[in-house]
Amino acid sequence: MSGYDERAGRALAEGEFDRLPGEPLEAPEVGDVSAVISVRLRGDEIDALERAAAAAGVPLSTFIRQAALSVASPLDMRAVSAQAETFEIEARRLLALLRGKAS
Structure with a gap:
């Protein structure tokens, strides 16, 4: 059995595919x-991706999809920084309230 056949069998067993090759496709629901x-x-690239997916604990297709989408929609670091700052302010307020109630 080739490496491709082994990977395809493993992917099928892990639920990576909804159907076997040659089976008819069902029409998708609206939306x-x-x-x-x-x-x-x-x-070697497939092997590296499989190792990374296994380490992340997700199926290979999920790992590849997430990696592609993270590159296509990179984080807006200014927005993340602003949210982190807001979180820090709120955390300090909560801590001050808790300290006030404890004394």
Whole structure:
């Protein structure tokens, strides 16, 4: 059995695929749009992605999807910084309230 066949079997067993190759596709529900995108990878690249997905505790397809989307929609660091500052202010207020009640 080839490495590809082993990976495909493992992915099928882990629920990565909704159907076997050749089975008919069901029409998606309204608002439920999805696409399958084919990407060519070398064996060592697939191995590296599989290790990273396993370390993250997610299926390979989920890992790849999350990685692609994180690059497509990078964090707005100014917004994150502003939210962190607001959180810190609120945490200090809460701490002051708790200290006031404890004394």
